[in-house]
Amino acid sequence: MVTTRARLVLEDGLRFRGADEQGRSILLDSGEGAVAPSPVALLLLALGGCSGMDVIGILRKKRQRVTAYAIELVGQRRDEHPRGFTAIEIVHHLSGEGLDPQAIADAIELSDTKYCSVHATLVPGVTVTSRFVIDPPAAGE
Amino acid sequence: MVTTRARLVLEDGLRFRGADEQGRSILLDSGEGAVAPSPVALLLLALGGCSGMDVIGILRKKRQRVTAYAIELVGQRRDEHPRGFTAIEIVHHLSGEGLDPQAIADAIELSDTKYCSVHATLVPGVTVTSRFVIDPPAAGE
Numbered sequence: 259m260v261t262t263r264a265r266l267v268l269e270d271g272l273r274f275r276g277a278d279e280q281g282r283s284i285l286l287d288s289g290e291g292a293v294a295p296s297p298v299a300l301l302l303l304a305l306g307g308c309s310g311m312d313v314i315g316i317l318r319k320k321r322q323r324v325t326a327y328a329i330e331l332v333g334q335r336r337d338e339h340p341r342g343f344t345a346i347e348i349v350h351h352l353s354g355e356g357l358d359p360q361a362i363a364d365a366i367e368l369s370d371t372k373y374c375s376v377h378a379t380l381v382p383g384v385t386v387t388s389r390f391v392i393d394p395p396a397a398g399e
Numbered sequence: 400m401v402t403t404r405a406r407l408v409l410e411d412g413l414r415f416r417g418a419d420e421q422g423r424s425i426l427l428d429s430g431e432g433a434v435a436p437s438p439v440a441l442l443l444l445a446l447g448g449c450s451g452m453d454v455i456g457i458l459r460k461k462r463q464r465v466t467a468y469a470i471e472l473v474g475q476r477r478d479e480h481p482r483g484f485t486a487i488e489i490v491h492h493l494s495g496e497g498l499d500p501q502a503i504a505d506a507i508e509l510s511d512t513k514y515c516s517v518h519a520t521l522v523p524g525v526t527v528t529s530r531f532v533i534d535p536p537a538a539g540e
Contacts, residue, residue, distance in 0.1 A: 259475045259476065259477070259478060259485070260475070260476040260477070260478060260482055261473060261474070261475060261476075262439055262440065262443060262473075262474045262476060262484075263443075263471070263472065263473050263474070264436075264440050264443035264444050264447060264471075264472045264474075265447075265469060265470065265471050265472070266444060266447045266448055266451055266469065266470045266472075267468070267469045267470075268451065268455060268465075268467070268468040268469070272452045272455065272456065274447075274448050274451055274452070274470075276436075276444035276447065276448060277436070278436040278437065278440035278444075279440075282428075282433065282434065282435050282436050282440075283436070284425040284426070284435065284436060284441070284444065285425070286444065286445075286448035286452075287423075288452050289452075292423065293423065294423050294425065295405075295417075295418070295419040295423050295424070295425060296419065296448075297444075297445045297446070297448040297449035297452065297516070297517050298403055298445070298449070298516050298517060299403065299405050299419035299420075299423075300425070300441055300444060300445035300448065301442065301445040301517050301520060302403060302404075302405035303405050303407060303417035303419075303425065303427065303438075303441060304427075304438045304439070304441035304442040304445060305438070306405060306406075306407045306415075306417065307407055307415050307417060307427035307437075307438040307441065308438035308439070310407055310409065310415055311413045311415070311427075311429050311430075311438065314409060314413065315413065324409075326409070327408070327409040328406060328407065328408045328409070329406065329407045329408075329415075330404070330405075330406050331404065331405045331406070331407075332402060332403075332404050333402070333403045333404070333405075334400045334401070334402060335400060335401040335402075335403060335516060336400070336401070336519075337400060337401060339513050339514055340512075340513055340514060340515060340516055340518065340519030341401055341516045341519070342516050342517075342518075342519030342520040343403075343516070343520045344400070371481075372480050372481055373480055373481060374481060375438070375439050375476060375481055375482045375483050375484070376438050376439060376442050376483075377481065377483075378477075378481030378482070378483030379442060379483035379484045379521065379524060379525060380520065380521070380524070381524065382523070382524055383520060383521070383522065383523055383524055384520060
């Protein structure tokens with residue numbers, strides 16, 4: 259087994275500073291006037307980041323020239339407590355030179371089925387679907 | 400259903416900036432020289448933050464005077480891809496004046512079974528266990 263650790267310390271109100279084993283930290287907050295993402299937003303970001311790091315790594319190995327990459331996540335949660343996610347859609351937006359749609363589809367498939375630890379943790383409780391869009395380069399790129 | 404959205408943009412290497420719907424953002428990174436927590440660390444922090452916000456909110460309503468609160472998480476992941484979490488232990492460390500252990504136990508139980516959306520999302524795929532420790536106040540408190 260691989261052991262992963264993390265630690266949080268309450269700062270003020272509902273704001274916590276959370277850090278990994280190397281002390282790299284982020285803020286979490288919720289409620290009125292929150293200054294940082296909430297835990298449920300963080301869960302989506304963990305999933306999107308996990309998938310995104312896999313996908314860009316695979317595409318670089320395949321010599322795909324990605325010039326811009328954004329990931330949007332839309333999650334559906336229960337109305338009643340506990341309001342856990344039931345479904346999450348991940349939409350990958352890529353720009354680049356001569357991108358091969360099949361290479362992108364394969365990279366996403368590999369992440370979703372083999373590499374993404376966060377994805378594997380969420381399934382089977384959550385239905386996760388993925389798709390991608392190749393966007394034209396932004397003006398100036 | 401409640402809809403929750405998030406978005407990430409690749410900055411450099413494997414570093415992404417992730418933001419919630421209000422634009423509150425964090426960094427995610429992985430690999431050599433990472434400057435921010437990885438997605439799997441973020442998943443632990445989302446769980447710990449979710450539970451911590453519930454617990455401190457409940458304890459304040461119960462007039463418990465908490466002067467320090469830290470949460471440690473230890474997750475076990477599979478050795479083989481996909482290396483999802485199989486078990487996570489949450490340890491709540493609290494300091495305060497005249498803290499009632501039963502009030503703390505009840506608050507954690509309420510979070511784990513009723514309120515914590517991240518906990519509810521992870522179960523049934525992950526075995527999550529919780530316990531707490533009442534620490535003496537640190538010197539100078």
